[in-house]
Amino acid sequence: MAKLRAPGEPVVVPSVDGARRYILRTPNAFERQRLRGETTALGARQHGMLTVLLQLLAAVRDLLPDPEDAEALKRHTDRIVDVIERVRRFAAAPDADRNRLYLDVRAADRSLLPLADILRQSPLESARVYVAMARDEAAFTGLYGLAAARLLLCRVEGEDPWEPARPGQAPPERVLDGIEDGDFDVIAVHMLTASSVSEEEAKNSDSPSSGSSAEGSSTARSTRPRKTPSSKTTRGGSTSSAGTS
Incomplete structure (x- = not known):
């Protein structure tokens, strides 16, 4: 079977603005479960970026079912498929x-925000499912990034640097408070990927992998949109299309 990245291996995460670099370590098995436990204990739920995007695709098709909407439907679906392909390239990329x-x-995901805004106003069940999934994904990503920084951050380089006074020291609250929300999202995506099977290892595995590292963890657990329930009420919410903003 393919192996996970070695526990303790450094993971370098540049900030969104490029002014800082967060140096974290790859979690061990106990820490991986601890991170997910702490995140889900706060009510966060992960679907994965690909799963949310595929649900967006299904909702848009439900929104524009008429033949006279074919041109608009193609324009919107082409944009969504483009983002999906970018996510897959990210998942397969070397570090x-x-x-x-x-x-x-x-x-690319941010370019879908106007479409997401339209779906938030739609009474369609598939649109409501999408909105709830995207909200869940955004909450999970931010909280997972915060939990990962609290547990695994080794140092901060660049603007407003931080070094632990002793090995293994957890970052103080002032350091965590100085991390932008967007950077927590980036930290989450990188750490979820670092905690999963790498693409090269998956290809060299004796047993077939269920997907690339980011697709199987931070990106998606499934490549099928969720079936829309016929009688259950889906929670509403608001967020960006793939939960990455």
């Missing part, structure tokens, strides 16, 4: 390219 490709995904 050296991952931050650049993540920022590319983030920018």
